[in-house]
Amino acid sequence: MKTVILGIETSCDDTSAAIIKDGWLLSNITANQDVHKKYGGVVPELASRAHQANIIPVVDLAIKEAGISANEISAVAFTRGPGLLGSLLVGTTFAKGFALAKNIPLIDVNHLQGHLAALFLKEEGDTHDNPKFPFITLLVSGGHTQIIIVRDFFDQEIIGETIDDAAGEAFDKCAKIMGLGYPGGPVVDKLAKEGDPIKYKFTKPRIKELDFSFSGLKTAFLYFVRDNAKINPNFVKENKEDLCASIQHTIIDILITKLVTAVKQTGITEIAVAGGVSANSGLRNALIDEAKKRDWTVHIPKFKYTTDNAAMIAISGYHKYLNNIFASQSTTAEARLKM
Ligand code: KG4
């Protein structure tokens, strides 16, 4: 009997569904929500309405593209949290209804464990090695910045995290200051390729041990841009590549410095990166360089599975299924679900 998992992800502003069969990814469909662009950030009420409109066509397409029938699905895995409550409710409710109609088990997945599980995704033709437990992950997204010891799919220890903004937020807020639109991370990444990373210097925060802070950097960037724009109103327009390269360089430097400390403290040299910010080309290159220099084994998820997607929820759900870890119809969405 084949194990077929339908994964559902609706924690923020992406409606996504995926099918995993015996550990292999067959399809992953995501509907992005352009409606938020003009507001410069995700509007929760609009996000949940868009999820409602998108969820059925997205699931339908994921099943079709996988070339399976809905009756072959063994279990449905959904993101329980953390995320926006209204958004989570759409995926949770859909998953419950689907499981009830097909009389199959439900599996709840922590969104952050999903990002970690993305490192284990395999689709036809993939031959890369999986990370070996225990490994250290730098989890960097729009809502989280954490250094985690991953001992197993379900056993993780957070050894460092941000005390204020997440790394993705720092990218997004600095992009907003420059008027570059939302989400800013990918735009900063693109412009940074044409700029000088050491043209402008921003002070790095002094935060204890393995914790991070990005709110001071954002404020310093805001004042720097504002002061220069007073002298030259075209300052941002004329220097946006160097501004992007310099702020990106500073963020990456903060992340890598803490990661190096984590490796020294734990002695673990099997390293991974996950979450939306792991799409950043500068961060990916910095990790590869650091790995060469320090003899680390580094695992970087495929670009398309760095930002939110249901494939990561389905693979996490698959491992729960194999271990008989199930949810029930009374499992509720949790906006602040802890790992
Ligand atoms: O994991 P994710 O899709 O959603 C959360 O769970 O938060 O991460 C989204 C974050 C956003 O802040 C976005 O700007 C950032 O990931 N991001 C990037 C890049 N692509 C996405 N940041 C820097 N460079 C990128 N290429």
Ligand code: ZN
């Ligand atoms: Zn995420």
